[in-house]
Amino acid sequence: MATAPHHVMLRRGGYDDLDAVMVVMERAFDAHYGEAWTRSQCAGILPMLGVSLVLAEEGATLIGFSLHRTISDEAELMLLAVDPTAQGRGIGRMLLDQFADACGEIGARRLHLxxxxxxxxxxxxxxxxxxxxxxxxxxxxxxxGDRIDALTYVKNI
Structure with a gap:
């Protein structure tokens, strides 16, 4: 799919990658806020039209991923996570750029998250x-039990 700095490779993922995805998500998301998805949520959305799972790997090790979907001219970034040991190296930005590029190539004009x-x-x-x-x-x-607002973001491409 793409080559990233420090020999990080981006590729499409699938069901066989979900165990590793769950490990990265658990490490990257603060459990206090309940932001991480369950394995069944991830597995349930993968077969839906327009959904893509993109993995960032260093050698055989998963260090980040994004999960997004595109419908018509709009795209939504549902999840983006980078293992804390790999943060600060531009991997999140690579995943985000790949999301925007891939969605733009298939006609999306607006990105949401x-x-x-x-x-x-x-x-x-x-x-x-x-x-x-x-x-x-x-x-x-x-x-x-504390309740926290979500911010919705958009970007036109």
Whole structure:
């Protein structure tokens, strides 16, 4: 699919990759906020029209992934995660750029995503050209019962 810095390769993923995806997601997402998907949620969405799982691998090791879907001229980034041991090396940006490029190639003109308000990833998405389009009040539920808003981001391509 693509070559990334530091010998990281991007490729399409599938059901056989879900165990490794779950490990990266568990390590990358803060369990307090309940943002990680379950294995059954990931498996359930893979066969849907327009859904793509993209893996970032260093050798035989999965270090990041993105899960997105494209419908007509719109695309949604549903998940993006990079293992904490590989963060800060541009892998997340490579996955995000691949998402935008792939979606644009098949006719998407607008990209969507959502992220928890206060998540450090908001800066990452803003520097990549996304802007806040809305807010979903009390969308996330922390493990202590606290409710946190989700920010919806968009980017025209």
């Amino acid at each position: 959502e992220v928890r308000d206060g998540n450090p990833a908001t800066h990452f998405y803003e520097t990549a050209g996304f802007h806040v389009a809305g807010r979903r009040r009390r969308y996330y539920c922390g493990d202590g």
